Amino acid sequence: MSEAKKSLLVIGAGIAGITAALEAAETGAEVVLIEREATIGGRVLRLNNYFPKMCPPSCGMEINIRRLERNPRIRVLTRSKVTAAETGDGGWSVEITTEPAWVKANCTACGDCESACTTEIDDPHNLGMSKTKAIRLPHPSAWPKIYTFDRAAVSDDEAKKIAEACTYDAVDLDAQETTQTLEFGAVVVATGWKPYPLEKLEELGGDLDDVVANVQMERMASASGPTGGVIRKPSNGEAPARVAFVQCAGSRDVNHLNYCSGVCCLASLKQARYVKEQLPDAEVTMYYIDRRTPGRNEDFLLGSAELEGVTLTKGKVGRIEKSNGGLKLHVEDVENEVILEAEADLVVLATGMVPNAVDDDLAVFTRKDDDGFVLDDLEAGVTVAGVARRPEDVAASVRDATGAAARAMVAAGRRA
Numbered sequence: 261m262s263e264a265k266k267s268l269l270v271i272g273a274g275i276a277g278i279t280a281a282l283e284a285a286e287t288g289a290e291v292v293l294i295e296r297e298a299t300i301g302g303r304v305l306r307l308n309n310y311f312p313k314m315c316p317p318s319c320g321m322e323i324n325i326r327r328l329e330r331n332p333r334i335r336v337l338t339r340s341k342v343t344a345a346e347t348g349d350g351g352w353s354v355e356i357t358t359e360p361a362w363v364k365a366n367c368t369a370c371g372d373c374e375s376a377c378t379t380e381i382d383d384p385h386n387l388g389m390s391k392t393k394a395i396r397l398p399h400p401s402a403w404p405k406i407y408t409f410d411r412a413a414v415s416d417d418e419a420k421k422i423a424e425a426c427t428y429d430a431v432d433l434d435a436q437e438t439t440q441t442l443e444f445g446a447v448v449v450a451t452g453w454k455p456y457p458l459e460k461l462e463e464l465g466g467d468l469d470d471v472v473a474n475v476q477m478e479r480m481a482s483a484s485g486p487t488g489g490v491i492r493k494p495s496n497g498e499a500p501a502r503v504a505f506v507q508c509a510g511s512r513d514v515n516h517l518n519y520c521s522g523v524c525c526l527a528s529l530k531q532a533r534y535v536k537e538q539l540p541d542a543e544v545t546m547y548y549i550d551r552r553t554p555g556r557n558e559d560f561l562l563g564s565a566e567l568e569g570v571t572l573t574k575g576k577v578g579r580i581e582k583s584n585g586g587l588k589l590h591v592e593d594v595e596n597e598v599i600l601e602a603e604a605d606l607v608v609l610a611t612g613m614v615p616n617a618v619d620d621d622l623a624v625f626t627r628k629d630d631d632g633f634v635l636d637d638l639e640a641g642v643t644v645a646g647v648a649r650r651p652e653d654v655a656a657s658v659r660d661a662t663g664a665a666a667r668a669m670v671a672a673g674r675r676a
């Protein structure tokens with residue numbers, strides 16, 4: 261088999277893509293790992309803590325980064341996407357386009373450029389809940405540890421001042437987009453997910469200030485988040501006395517997402533713990549259709565449900581509106597067949613995970629299901645890992661990624 265046919269392209273450097281790349285490279289394959297963002301790690305780096313162990317996601321990521329740095333067989337291309345691909349002759353020929361690197365690899369992350377920058381933008385890491393400088397370290401766990409520059413957000417004059425402030429000459433205002441075509445034996449798709457948008461959940465108060473999505477709650481609880489880790493009502497900054505978690509917000513619903521995202525019950529139970537740790541007197545209610553915490557995660561459910569002031573109510577929330585300075589929830593109590601009205605100060609909607617591939621038409625996504633999740637195509641040498649394949653938690657994504665790497669290498673061998 262030629263070297264090109266043994267090599268693997270991994271698309272998406274979230275936890276699944278990083279794992280697939282590492283596992284393949286550690287068994288001898290040459291791997292190119294591409295990521296469209298400036299840094300790797302994907303969605304997990306926006307979480308505060310992981311269930312079930314409640315450790316920060318940066319812990320696991322540091323180990324993976326050490327493995328990546330030590331492995332000469334993996335090439336990581338950030339700010340990169342597949343722009344064309346064709347298969348034939350037992351492999352894939354893939355065009356990869358990399359956005360201009362306005363900041364070069366010799367950046368020391370000293371921060372002088374940031375001090376010279378006056379333009380602020382919505383912080384993508386904090387899901388737009390706070391502002392950040394146009395040139396910045398994207399987040400504390402960023403790898404590569406290089407500043408990123410939203411060049412289009414600043415004027416030419418300001419860009420020059422920012423470049424002049426860098427004593428290492430690391431800001432490159434002449435940077436260009438680059439394109440390269442590479443040959444691979446197989447492809448692992450690990451393009452992950454995005455949250456179902458709040459804007460589509462108007463009936464559940466998605467447009468109200470004190471109704472937030474579960475992903476926003478993760479940022480609010482995080483020390484590097486928009487409130488420095490303080491859980492509060494976005495409308496006025498006050499501590500909420502009553503917090504409601506609304507499960508299946510837009511999931512298992514023919515008008516929104518047909519499927520269950522599998523992790524939202526555990527995510528809300530985890531977030532109920534965040535609330536009780538900070539606000540021990542707060543009343544926390546979780547409204548659910550079914551409590552889905554498979555396997556050993558049942559222990560996590562029981563541990564959270566036992567906390568004083570945490571109530572789990574079987575009921576589907578149909579409508580949320582403003583009322584008496586707070587929020588009113590209309591809940592169908594399915595066990596007693598009555599409609600209940602409940603009040604809350606802060607509502608967290610457990611929105612589901614939408615595959616990024618749903619509106620991405622890369623040639624390498626040869627097969628997708630009706631919901632946009634990508635399917636393995638062993639004949640074409642394409643395997644899928646993590647949430648690109650189906651909604652799952654980190655532990656399952658990692659297991660899945662090991663399998664996807666192995667299947668891809670087998671597929672490459674068969675096609676060669």
Ligand SMILES: Cc1cc2nc3c(=O)[nH]c(=O)nc-3n(C[C@H](O)[C@H](O)[C@H](O)COP(=O)(O)OP(=O)(O)OC[C@H]3O[C@@H](n4cnc5c(N)ncnc54)[C@H](O)[C@@H]3O)c2cc1C
Pocket residue numbers: 271272273274275276277294295296297300301302303304307309310311312340341342450451452453454474475478523527530611612613616620645646647648652653654655657
């Ligand atoms: C509210 C919430 C809380 C959660 N909490 C937990 C928890 O506590 N514990 C737990 O185990 N799980 C948790 N999860 C689940 C966890 O987030 C996922 O299991 C995990 O993100 C899956 O990783 P992934 O690599 O498949 O996808 P992602 O993290 O989405 O990574 C995919 C990567 O691919 C990149 N990408 C996408 N398209 C392209 C493209 N075309 N080209 C190049 N790159 C691309 C993206 O930029 C991203 O970096 C939670 C989920 C939610 C919604």
